[in-house]
Every structure is written in C-alpha cells, then in structure tokens.
Amino acid sequence: MGNSLGKKFVIASFGESHGKCIGIVIDGCPAGLPITEKDIQIELDKRKPLQIIWSTTRTEADKVDILSGFFNGYTTGAPICLAVWNNDIDAGDYKKTKGLLRPGHADHTAFIKYGGYNDYRGGGRFSGRITAGYVMAGAVAQKLLKLIGVTVLAHTVEISGIKTDAGIVKISAEAIDNNPLKCTDPPAAEKMLSVIEQARKAGDSLGGIIEGIALNVPAGLGEPVFDTMEGDLAKALFAIPAVRGVEFGAGFTAAKMKGSENNDSFSIKRGKIVTVTNNSGGILGGISNGRPIIVRVAVKPTPSISRKQKTVNIDKMESAGLEIKGRHDVCIVPRAVPVVSAMMAITLCDYALQAKIIPEVIK
Amino acid sequence: MGNSLGKKFVIASFGESHGKCIGIVIDGCPAGLPITEKDIQIELDKRKPLQIIWSTTRTEADKVDILSGFFNGYTTGAPICLAVWNNDIDAGDYKKTKGLLRPGHADHTAFIKYGGYNDYRGGGRFSGRITAGYVMAGAVAQKLLKLIGVTVLAHTVEISGIKTDAGIVKISAEAIDNNPLKCTDPPAAEKMLSVIEQARKAGDSLGGIIEGIALNVPAGLGEPVFDTMEGDLAKALFAIPAVRGVEFGAGFTAAKMKGSENNDSFSIKRGKIVTVTNNSGGILGGISNGRPIIVRVAVKPTPSISRKQKTVNIDKMESAGLEIKGRHDVCIVPRAVPVVSAMMAITLCDYALQAKIIPEVIK
Amino acid sequence: MGNSLGKKFVIASFGESHGKCIGIVIDGCPAGLPITEKDIQIELDKRKPLQIIWSTTRTEADKVDILSGFFNGYTTGAPICLAVWNNDIDAGDYKKTKGLLRPGHADHTAFIKYGGYNDYRGGGRFSGRITAGYVMAGAVAQKLLKLIGVTVLAHTVEISGIKTDAGIVKISAEAIDNNPLKCTDPPAAEKMLSVIEQARKAGDSLGGIIEGIALNVPAGLGEPVFDTMEGDLAKALFAIPAVRGVEFGAGFTAAKMKGSENNDSFSIKRGKIVTVTNNSGGILGGISNGRPIIVRVAVKPTPSISRKQKTVNIDKMESAGLEIKGRHDVCIVPRAVPVVSAMMAITLCDYALQAKIIPEVIK
Amino acid sequence: MGNSLGKKFVIASFGESHGKCIGIVIDGCPAGLPITEKDIQIELDKRKPLQIIWSTTRTEADKVDILSGFFNGYTTGAPICLAVWNNDIDAGDYKKTKGLLRPGHADHTAFIKYGGYNDYRGGGRFSGRITAGYVMAGAVAQKLLKLIGVTVLAHTVEISGIKTDAGIVKISAEAIDNNPLKCTDPPAAEKMLSVIEQARKAGDSLGGIIEGIALNVPAGLGEPVFDTMEGDLAKALFAIPAVRGVEFGAGFTAAKMKGSENNDSFSIKRGKIVTVTNNSGGILGGISNGRPIIVRVAVKPTPSISRKQKTVNIDKMESAGLEIKGRHDVCIVPRAVPVVSAMMAITLCDYALQAKIIPEVIK
Secondary structure, three states: OOOOEEOOOEEEEEEEOOOOOOEEEEOOOOOOOOOOHHHHHHHHHOOOOOOOOOOOOOOOOOEEOOOOEOOOOEEEOOOEEEEEOOOOOOOOOHOOOEEOOOOOOOOHHHHHHHHHOOOOHHHHHHOOHHHHHHHHHHHHHHHHHHHHHOOOEEEEEOOOEEEEOOOOOOOOOOHHHHOOOOOOOOOHHHHHHHHHHHHHHHOOOEEEEEEEEEOOOOOOOEEEOEEEEOOOOOOOOOOOOOOEEEEOOOOOHHOOOHHHHOOOOEEEEEEEEOOOOOOOOOOOOOOOOOOOOEEEEEEEOOOEEEEOEEEHHHHHHHHHHHHHHOOOOOOOOHHHHHHHHHHHHHHHHHHHHHOOOOOOOOO | OOOOOOOEEEEEEEEOOOOOOEEEEEOOOOEEOOHHHHHHHHHHHHHOOOOOOOOOOOOOOOEEOOOOEOOOOOOOOEEEEEEEEEOOOOOOOHOOOOOOOOOOOHHHHHHHEEEEOOOOOOHHHHHHHHHHHHHHHHHHHHHHHOOOOOOOEEEEEEOOOOOOOOOOOOOOOOHHHHHOOOOOOHHHHHHEEEEHHHHOOOOOOEEEEEEEEEEOOOOOEOOOOEEEEEHHHHHHOOOOEEEEEEOOOOHHHHHOHHHHOOOOEEEEEOEEEEEEEOOOOEEOOOOOOOOOEEEEEEEEEOOOOOEEEEEEEEEOOOOEOOOOOOOOOEHHHHHHHHHHHHHHHHHHHHHHHHHHOOOOEEO | OOEEEEEOOOEEEEOOOOEEEEEEEEOOOOOOEEHHHHHHHHHHHHHOOOOOOOOOOEEEEEEEEOOOEEOEEEEEEEEEEEEEEEOOOOOHHHEEEEEEEEOOOOOOHHHHOOOOOOOOOHHHOOOOHHHHHHHHHHHHHHHHHHHHHHHHEEEEEEEOOOOOOOOOOOOOOHHHOOOOOOOOOOOHHHHHHHHHHHHHHHHOOEEEEEEEEEOOOOOOEEEEOOOOHHHHHHHHHOOOOEEEEEOOOOOOHHOOOEEHHHHOOOOEEOOOOEEEEOOOOOEEEEEEEOEEEEEEEEOOOOOOOOOEEEEEEEEOOEEEEEOOOOOOOOEEEEHHHHHHHHHHHHHHEEEEEEEEOOOEEEO | OOEEOOOOOOOEEEOOOOOOEEEEEOOOOEEEEEEEEEHHHHHHHOOOOOOOOOOOOOOOOOOEEEEEEEOOOOEOOOEEEEEEEEOOOOOOHHHHOOOOEOOOOOHHHHHHOOOOOOOOHHHHHHHHHHHHHHHHHHHHHHHHHHHHOEEEEEEEEEEOOEEEEOOOOOOOHHHHHHOOOOOOOHHHHHHHHHHHHHHHOOOOEEEEEEEEEOOOOOOOOEEEOEEEEHOOOOOOOOOOOOOOEEEEOHHHHHHHHHHHOOOOOOEEOOOEEOOOOOOOOOOOOOEOOOEEEEEEEEOOOOOOOOOOOOEEEOOOEEEEEEEOOOOOOOOOOOHHHHHHHHHHHHHHHHHHHHHHOOOEOOO
C-alpha cells in the first residue's frame, strides 16, 4: 500500500533494487505531449553515480523503456508505464550480510512490517534506486510544466555544515548541472568536496541540505485546509529516502523572527500585487501567491558506511558487528538533487492539472 | 476542495471564523467508544485564549455540540459531526479594513483563488479558529489511541529563540497543561513570557517551535514509498496555519552529522530489538520502529500585529497603510500546542485503524 | 467509513433518522454561485411524504439550514454544510420492536457490523431519511449544471409491473412534478395508484423502476478504464436504499439483441457526429458521447409492511413474529425519484468540475 | 486518469491492445502469499479465444511475466507488476480503417476525449484485451480469498435470450471450466452454440447475461452509505467493456414483487441468524449478510460485426460504410466470464483486506 501519489497526475511506483526493474506508472498525463526517451534519459542521467571516487561504482545503465501510453511520438492520455531494467545485479554481497540490520536503514522496520518476506537485496523497495522511477515521472512533469512557463530547479546549499553563500549563488539549470555537487557556489563546492574526501577516507558519510525552487508558479494553487501546497510538497519530498526535514521560505528561521520582520508586505508592481520579500516561500494560507516557491530539505548522511557498527542479527537474535562493504555513496546529496526537483515537479504538475492550467489535451 | 484528511479515520472540516459554526465530521471512528462531550471539551479548552494580557480577548466559549454518530453514550460507527457555535461574532472591525491585504495572512491568495467571494471576516476559513475542529477530532483520536496505550503529547520547546533545556525538561501531560506556555522548563518559560511581554508592548509578535511526541506507537506503521509516516504527519501538521517547517528526530541537525553519529545502532533489550539512540525520531524507511515518534514544527510569528504595516488595498488597487486593531495573540505557539498533538493523534489513529490495531468495534 | 463520494464535488453524509439532524457537507463547490435556501428547499420538498393515504404520515418539515460555505448570497468556495433538523422524532415505536430484525432492512447487517452500537431508531443511518442530504447536495449540483446547460430529470417508468408507454410519455420537469407518482403517463399513473391502494389495504408494499435522464451532457466525460461514467453513476445510485439494479441505455435488453440491432450507427448532423439511435444510453467506452444519458434503476418494494412476518429477535436469539406498525410508504418509488436525479446531478457535476467545464469561480 | 481501483488492494491498469504489453500493478497484496506464474496463467488461459470457429483467431499467447513484488516464491508486500507482452500485433488492418468510427465502439468518444492522440489500433485502451490485466490481478485476489474460504465463480446464464434452467444448473468451478460457453446447463449450452453459429454466418453478433456468485463471504463487509457492496461491485463490473447493466439478487425482478414476496425472512440455523430466501443477493443496507453474493451483468453483443454498417469517417467528416474484417468474437460472453469473477474477487479481496479478515502478512 501507499505506492501511489497524486490526484490528477498520479504516479504509481513498483520495482526493487535487485529485482527485474524499477518502474513507474503515470496516470493522468494529458494526451498530445511530444516526448522522447531522450527527454526522460537526460533527467535519469542526472541521478547517476558520480564519476568521482566517493560515489558508488555500481554501473547503473538505467536506460528508460516506455512501455505504454505513447504512440506516434506523443502521449495518448493513457497510463504511461516507464521502466529501467536492472542489469548489474550482484546480490552476493547482500546474502552474506542477510539478517544483519544495517543501522540507519529500513531493514528492521521492513522486516517487522513484511514479516521477513521483503526483498532485502540492496534494500529492496527502500533503496535509493526506487527514486529512478520518481525521476522518470518528474521528467514528464517538467515537460508539462514547461508548457505553462514553470521552471523547477534544485541545488545543493549545504553539505556537512558547509553552506553556500546566497550572495554568490547564481541559480540556473546549467550552473547546477555543470557542478558535480549540484552546487552553484564554486568555492563552497570545493570545500564540500574536500570534506567528502575526508569522510570517505574515514569510512564515514555526510548529509546536507537541498533547496528546491519553482519559478513562475501561478498564484491560486493549493487546496486548504488540508491539501495545502506545503503539505503536499512535504509529503512528496518525505518519499525521498534520507529526508528528515522540510521547510518553506524562512522555515525554522521564521520561528526566531518577529512578525514585523517575517511578514511580507505587499506592493503593486506593473499592475500586479506582489510581496516585497518572500519569507513565505511563495505560499500563504497553503496557496501559491505567484512568487518563487522555496523549499529546503534536510538530507541525513548515507547510512551505509564502511566503519564498523554495532547491530543485531535478526535471524539469530544476537548482537553483531557490521562492516558494509558494497558500493555506496559517501554523500547522497548531489544525487538526491534531481529527485527533489522531480518530486516538486510531480506535485506542481498535479496541481496545475487539477486547476486545468495545463489542459487534458495538448494542442 | 481539500478539506478532508485521512483514509480510515477521515476528518472533514467546515465552518468559518465568523460564520454560524466551526465543525468537523469524523468518518471511520469505531463503534462502541464511550465518549462524553466533556472528553472533547477538555481538549477544546486547551486551545482557549490565555487569560493573560498578551493573548486575544475574544471570548470563545467553544462548547462542543455532538450532532451525530453518538447514541446511548457510545459512538455508533456512523459519521460523528462535532460543532462549536460561533456566538461572539463582531465583524465590524473587519468590514472597516475590507480590501486591505494583511501581510502574512491569506487575504491575498484567498482573494485570487475564490475570486473575492470568500468570507473574509476574521480570515474566514484561514482563521486559527478552524483548528477548533482539528482539536475536537483529536480528542476522539486520543481516546482511541489510549485503548492501545499510545500517548501523544506536544510542548513548547522554543519561543523567539529562547530554547528549553532538554536536560531539565520533564515531559508529562500534567506538566504541559500546568504551564501557560505549555513549556515544561520553568526558567525558560519565564524568559519566554518576558520576551512576549516586550513584543506586546512593541506591537509586534513572536514565533517558536513545538515538539510533538508519540509514545508507545507500535512498530510497523507507515506505508512507503509515498504514504510514509513522516509524509503523512508532515501533511497533517502543515494544515496548521503558521507552520513553516517540519522535522523528525535529528531533523535539520542530521544534515550536519556524520553517518557514524546519526545512525542509531541496534541492540537487544528484553528480547526485543531496539535502537540505542533515536536520531531517526522513531521512523525508519517511513515506518515506525517502536521508539518514540519525535517531530518538531516551526511556527512563524503571528502575522496580525498592531504596528503599522505597508500593504495594498485590493479593492482600490492602491498602496495603503494598515494597523490591525482587533484581538490577536502576540504569540500563537502555546495555543498551537494542542493542535499539534491533535493532528499527530488524528494521523496515528488513522494508521492504527488502517492496521486494525484498533478494531472497528470497541468491546 | 464510506460516507463520502466524489473527487471534485465531494459530498460527506452524516446524521441519523432519529438523531439531531440529517446533514451533508459539500467540498468543492465553486465560489460565486448565487444560491438561496429556497433553491434547496424546492428540491427537498419533492421527497416529502405524499399527501395521499398510502404514504408515511410522519411530518417531516425538513427545512434546510445552511451552516457554512455561504456569504452575502453566494457560495464562497469553502465547504458547504447543509442540515435539516429532526423535530418530529417519536422513537417509542422502535424501542418496542428493538431486537426484532425487520426483514428486508439492514437491522441484521448493521448489528453485525457495528456490534449493536448503531442507532437503530428508524433504521438510523440506513433510513431513507438519509437521502434528504443527497437531495440537498443535488440541488446545489443542479444549479451548477444549469450553468452549462445540463438538465437532469428522473421519472417513474414502472410500478409493480405497470409500465409507462414510451410513446405517450412527455418528459419535462413540470410534468414530473405535477404528478404525485412522478409519472408522465397519466393513464399508467392511474393504474399504478390503483395497485398501490390495493397493496396498502393488503398491508403490503410495491417496487418499481425509475428512469434518469441527463440532457446536453458534453461529450468526453468519464475516465476509463475504471472511473467509467456507468461505474460512477451506478455507485452513486446504489447508495439509494432499495436500489437493486442499474442499467444504461438498452441495458439488460441489449443482452437479447444482435450487434446489428444494438450498435448505434453514426451520422453527421449540423456538422457534428451523432449516433442515430441511443441504445448506448449516451455512454461509449465509459465516456459520454453527447447524447442523452439514460439510466434505469430497479427499486425493491418497501421492506416495512404491516403484514405479519417471520423473523428473529437478535437480543433473545429466538424466532419471533413481527408486525410493523409505524409510518411507512407503501411504495417508495415516487419519493426516490428526486433522489435518483440528485445522485445523477452530483455525479455529473463532479465530472464537469473535474473537466473544468464548470470553472472553480463562477463569474 | 481513472485507471486505478480499490482502497487496500489497489490495481492500476496500463497497456494497449497493440502496444508493447498489457499490465497491471497490484498495490496492497499482503506479504507471504506463495504464488507461481502458473497460478496466474491458469486464470489467464480462461479468457483465451475459444478454439471454435466463432471466436477470434488472433493468437494471444498471453504469458504472464511477474516484474516485481515477488521474491523467493512469495509476495513481498511490495507492488506486484504483472505483464503480458503483445507479440501477435498486426496493426495493418486497423490502419486501413483509421478514421472510420466503428459503431458500438469507443472510437468516437476516445477521439473526442484524447483529441485524436489515442492509440486507436485494435481499440487501444478500450480493447477487451485490457481485461487480461484484470484477470491477472483477479488470480492473485482469488488466491487470497481462498485463505479465508471465499469462493468466487461466474457462469453464463443467458445468450441471445436463451436462458439456463436454474433447476438444472449445477454450479462448480469444474463444470464451468469444462463447458466452452462457461454454461453449466448442457442442453441450454447446445442451443446457445447453435444461435451463435447462426449469428456468425449472418455476420452478426450476440450478447448475454453472466451471473457472478461469491460463497462464504463473511457478514459485515461494505461501508454504507456510499461505499456499499453493491456500488463497489457495480463500479468494478462496469469496467468490463460491453457491460450495460448490473443487478443484485432479485434485481430488476424485485421491482415487480410485493414486499411480502421480496423480503427475506430471518430464521436461526445452527445458532446463526440466516435469511430463509436470498432475494437480496447476500447484501442488505450495502453490507454482506453471510449468504451468497449474487450479481448478474448484462453483456451487449460484440460491436465488431462483419455486416456492413453505416458510419462516419471522422478524418474526412463524411458518411461512410464499414465492414469490419479483423478477428472478432461473435459472442464475447464466455470470454467475459472469467473477467466477471476476477472483478468480483478483486473487490471482495479489497473489502477483506480493509476489514483485516485477510492479514497484511500471510503466515
């Protein structure tokens, strides 16, 4: 249960890390959207393991296969099933450590919930690989949002406490894609790479913060009191493994501000009402106000570390030591960046379809 | 749209700040729960305006009226409609400022979304009064959770940057209810009261952070990959006006930690697997692990301040100054505390009913 | 559970036959719809007990009370709660027969499902009175559909085997409302009245068939493969107590036809493609085709009869005889007619809002 | 949109008649169900084209491929994606008739809804082939229902007006499977075969009626007032192309009965309350009562006939004649029989999982 999301642009996830494939079904994509496998592949490639030493060396070809909902170069209005086939499956490592609960992973809770029947290989459904499905759906959502001029971006703003300088950062899709850490403040990125390298040597891992930005989102989207834009974005973002917090606009900082500081005052600009500041992150009362949507997510350090950890062998119900050998990212943050933008795009696309800002047939 | 929440314990909100009533319909409450109006009233009273100077002086009697789903002292399994009737309605103040967009409020986005037809009096649907409905539903949810030994608490952990000392805090329902700020660290509460008094004098307002705790939640609740416990709790919590951020366990702090610090290692305690620490806030892979669920929400400062603010009159489309006179809380945090526990209880109750840990007929 | 229906025009039902009220919450009604209590009252009055001898003599004032979602003469876009207060409650009769399962009623299944906690008075949630809520929501739906030129009608086409003559019938809202049986074939109506009178004398009851018609429904509504127009209309109609069958267009007769007879051939009429016949009842592949939507529902005879019946006393677990005295309709069909049109209107309005044929703000 | 169904056993359909595959994703199947491809294949084979002259000669190998949710012989609790790959695709026939609206098919409504972008080959999403997905999901549902002793059967009770004799019929899975028409009254089946042969020669087609039966369904399932068992079964059954009517128990016949005839009186049998007759079809007040669930669906004659028909070429907007050559069933009824039982099983399984009669982990 719980593997589908959305109301009008509904995504249903399936597949396991070491099963036959990772897939996603999109129900509700309008007919008439010109799309190619390349459009999707470009996004998929962004979450590939980095070609630098501190990332997993698993070769994930991750070639998208469009299984349905597509005809003569256009979407048909029918459900679109997208899959990547798992080729480089080496489950040998996992068998050896079967029963050993990896701290920070879902091994324990999955065992309880599914009575031990879950596919534990590589974390199964709880693997970061599942997000390949999110990214494929996000690629379709991005194409739809482009039709109404909405741009969704995400970038790394902090790794292990090293923050980007908002004064320096110049956010653009190009700048983000060109940096291996998806960080648009080069000096900060240098420092981040350096702490990552230290952590790698220490057999440890690091977390960070990703900021998502949606530009040109029409005012009026969001359905309070429960289907607020914050609530729906947060729910979508917490579906990314490792996300531990979500904040909008001034976020937790707002808790320290005075009303006179935090309130965004209104003014008229070219005949339109705008807020002078954007502490609200583009959302008031759960509804978009036309200003950029700003969200930040806290990503915990990768739980897989090569350092020895204390744990329990659940098969034998005894204490055990664990050294995770496999192929793991020291810092998952950069690879999570395209997933953050994917989940934002999926949610905003759902909203835009509900509001019929994107029509059901593209002409 | 968007005014209902949940799958098995479904709440549907209705009513406006200055309309006839504030109401909630609960669909899915098991039959056979002994309940009285007093059970609900106790919770409602917790969100009453404080009897100290810095809070609104509006007299909100807020007496619960059970309209359906109740027979001979027990719930019947039918939808339970609960209402509080609005008596002390003085809309005069609001008419004078009609058209003036209050910064930090939803006046602007509501106007756009509903084409100016929305009941603007006192914020209408966007008023904090709407949460009276949440609290009534939360009272029912708390009664159900008590059946399975689950306790849900919330308390103030920060106001305007003044934090409680986790070493001192002794969290109990009694300690929370006995403090006017719902803060269980008396010295910190003293300081908080002092900054609130300063803000009141300055015609300003303050925000803060509330921590929610759920004890004894069974392991195995949550339905990844999308209906994660974090995602569903966050969505429920963002339905509280003024919430700008939600984090679980170590939350945003986890982003600064190393994997070796953040990972909760496992050990065996009385034949059960437990985590030694609880940085995960009781949730791994979107599923509860049996440890306390820990969530923190950032509450922005009350947008209504008596200081003069710059804004726009949307009826005349011209710049304007605004001084909000009405009756307003300088710091909404303490009154939001029972709402946080209500939303947590509603979500956990929904989960427990989905998992049939709470049966459909109470015996 | 299960007390709400729809996706964009969501109705949530509450209340019991002998509780405080019968209510309905509509979530998703556009803002800006001018509406009065009279608009709703007119529809409510159509399901009043008939002023002729064979119908219940319970005095159901059934005055609508608009509790929310309404401001200055217009809907606001917020949830609309509508209630009728139960005044003429005489539960005395029911107490005497408590424990006696009334054949054809839900007493038995309700007892099992709700463990005996259900409000059994007058059938509680299973009473036909619940449909007062449907009719109130239907009145709002009809007002919305009128904006796009859609007309929804229902009429009696058969009672106890006496059928109307399709050649004679002239269907109009006026003709239907003017006939006490909601039957537009006066000679047939005469015969129906006569068999009803006979059944009344015999202490028995009768069933019949109601036909629902929706004119001018835009082509293209319906979301196959599962959210078909037939499926959603059928589900809505089976929510009316006593409905045992639903068929569209030629319906069960189609099972006896040949393809060459049943297929509706296409032709061009004033530049538009139309079907020459309408055996499909205006729906092909689950999607409306622009022709009238035609549905027929089978209504079983009222289960409450004054004749002695064999049953069981569930409190004593022993056989018993039952003579139902109370106030009951000999034939519920005419009173179910406005409920059929209400459920059709609600479903079609939901579809039209999903397709944004009706906008979210009425201007 | 609209391509998923259910609350706890959620199926999501994808694929087209002449696309890469027909698929279904099941979300909510408990973990620990031992299942093999053979279990599913057996059900799939039941909807194969019959090896007698009057049925389509398209070779549909329809071999099930389990893509996810399955590990070491058991379901894992993760979404189960099942697919059959389309091999024998000959779209040539369809290209020639592109633009010609086939009467009785969804060509017209699909064109309107999807703006001409829909995959029209073989009816695309509107093909009967889509039901291969339903049948695969139904096979899993049947395995789950078996765990709680529920048996779901369907059989042919009428073709072109020729009815089976209820006195003769002996319903068993074996008897149904052994008859090419899925009819357990051999003399009636002979007559049916004869009229089918006549229709084939005449280039025409025939419809009929299928009865679905569910035995041993626990009392108490169904969630009135809207999620009634009748409503949910009807919605599921109308998802089968060609179904035009659905009735329960006495169904449309009940409309002609008196209350004293139609009411099922109660008696006590081996300490349990049962109804003496079963005119209600096992459902009262939308809730199962423990007696067999009885439903009948009207299936229209196959719209594809080789006889010349009048239609319109939508590309040229001109009248046209149409002779459908392709490979088509003269009477689809027998092939729809396993689809009826599949949809019933899916719905009942969803109910049983909601009620936790089937647990979330099979042990």
